[in-house]
Amino acid sequence: MDLSSALHGLLGGGLIGLAATLLMALLGRIAGISGILSGALFERGSDRGWRLAFLLGLVSGPALLLLLGLDWGNVAPRGDVAALGSAVVGTPLAGMPTMLLAGLLVGLGTGLGSGCTSGHGVCGLARLSPRSLAATLVFLLMAMLTVFSVHQLAGGGA
Amino acid sequence: MKPVAGYLAGLLFGLGLAISGMTDPARVIGFLDVTGAWDPTLIFVLGAAVVTTFIGYRLVWRRATPLLAGRFQLPSRRDLDARLLGGAALFGIGWGLSGYCPGPAVASLPGLSGPLAAFLVALVIGWWLACRLAPGH
Numbered sequence: 585m586d587l588s589s590a591l592h593g594l595l596g597g598g599l600i601g602l603a604a605t606l607l608m609a610l611l612g613r614i615a616g617i618s619g620i621l622s623g624a625l626f627e628r629g630s631d632r633g634w635r636l637a638f639l640l641g642l643v644s645g646p647a648l649l650l651l652l653g654l655d656w657g658n659v660a661p662r663g664d665v666a667a668l669g670s671a672v673v674g675t676p677l678a679g680m681p682t683m684l685l686a687g688l689l690v691g692l693g694t695g696l697g698s699g700c701t702s703g704h705g706v707c708g709l710a711r712l713s714p715r716s717l718a719a720t721l722v723f724l725l726m727a728m729l730t731v732f733s734v735h736q737l738a739g740g741g742a
Numbered sequence: 743m744k745p746v747a748g749y750l751a752g753l754l755f756g757l758g759l760a761i762s763g764m765t766d767p768a769r770v771i772g773f774l775d776v777t778g779a780w781d782p783t784l785i786f787v788l789g790a791a792v793v794t795t796f797i798g799y800r801l802v803w804r805r806a807t808p809l810l811a812g813r814f815q816l817p818s819r820r821d822l823d824a825r826l827l828g829g830a831a832l833f834g835i836g837w838g839l840s841g842y843c844p845g846p847a848v849a850s851l852p853g854l855s856g857p858l859a860a861f862l863v864a865l866v867i868g869w870w871l872a873c874r875l876a877p878g879h
Contacts (some may be wrong), residue, residue: 589763589781589783589786590783590786592761592762592763592783593762593763593783593784593785593786593787593790594786594787594789594790595758595761595762595790596757596758596759596760596761596762596763596764596787596790597758597762597786597787597788597789597790597791597794598758598790598791598794599754599755599757599758599761599762600754600755600758600759600762600787600790600791600794600795601758601790601791601792601793601794601795601798602754602758602794602798603751603752603753603754603755603758604751604755604791604794604795604798604799605794605795605798605799605801605802606747606750606751606754607747607748607751608798608799608802608803608808608814609798609802609805609808609809610744610747610751610808610809610810610811611744611747611748611751611808611810611811612807612808612811612812612813612814612815613811613815614815614816614817615751615755617755617843617844617845617848618844618869621844621848621869622866622869622872622873625866625869626869626870626873633744633745633748634744634745634747634748635748636745636748637744637745637746637747637748637749637752638748638749638751638752638755639752639848640749640752641748641749641750641751641752641753641754641755641756642752642753642755642756642759642845642848642849643752643756643848643849643851643852644749644752644753644756645752645753645754645755645756645757645758645759645760645849646756646757646759646760646765646849646850646852646853647852648753648757649757649760649761650852672760672765672852672853673760673765673766673849673850673852673853674763674765674766674767674768674769674846674850674853675766675767675768675853675855676767676840676841676842676855676857676858676861677767677768677771677840677841678767678839678840678841678857679857680856680857680860682839682840682857683840683857683858683860683861683864684860684861684863684864685836685839685864686835686836686837686839686840686842686861686864687836687840687842687847687860687861687862687863687864687865687867687868688836688864688865688867688868688871689832689833689835689836689839689868690832690833690836690837690840690842690843690844690847690861690865690868691836691864691865691866691867691868691869691870691871691872692829692832692868692869692871692872692875693829693830693831693832693833693834693835693836693868694829694833694843694844694868694869694872695829695868695869695871695872695873695876696825696826696828696829696832696872696875696876697825697826697827697828697829697830697832697833698817698826698829700833700843700844700845701788701837701843701844701845702755702843702844702845704830705788705792706788706791706792706795707795708817709792709796710792710795710796710798710799711799711816713817713820714820714822715817715819715820715821715822715826718822718826718827718830719826719827719829719830720830722827722830722831722834723830723831723833723834723837724774724834725834726830726831726833726834726835726837726838727774727834727835727837727838728774728775728776728838729834729838730774730834730835730837730838730839731771731774731775731778731838732775732776732777734838734839735775735777735778
């Protein structure tokens, strides 16, 4: 990590915090992506409109950076990657089978656990919620153990 | 006005994810890889997001109600149960396998690829299953 990564991280994190604050100030809602997206898909009622609009906005952010030609998002030094698209939104590292399994686990897990990195990790910690603190510690620990295990299975040196 | 509010909040959120590098699975995995070449960038992202939200919420909650809605809707439970912790554990495994949590996965739609599409479809199936397994929570 270099200084520009840290600065991008601070700036991006600040914007995420402003987004969560704005949603609370205007609509009185937690900015939890798993709740907003699953609610938009599976719940009927008056919340569907703003939830769909939020998701449209979420996609517009990186799209706007791409349209403006700003090579801002993925600040990791990648050397040979020339395409701006992958510079802003990154490239999946895993193949189809792993991504299917991962998506299923993330959906099931955030559905049962009532939140993800945004709902528990950002909004919940900011509310000083003990449930969110516990959930955040558990998913961080399990994610780190998973990455460690995958590397061990891949033959140590990978 | 509510959809406009939702759109603006989503736009800021999406810009924040992309600018911070959260939409790059390589960067996320680099942060989770504590025994490898560890990349601490996500500490800065999460730290700045939590501090900004902590201060922002307290300023916002000085009002009795939100500007465009009748009341603040906050989770009230404070107890820990198996569903919360088990769900968080499953989520952590999926996050570690892919480097994607729900926000960055959706925000990355402008760069949609086969593996990302597979992740998003499975994500929706996972939520549907969670609704079936634990209805009306």
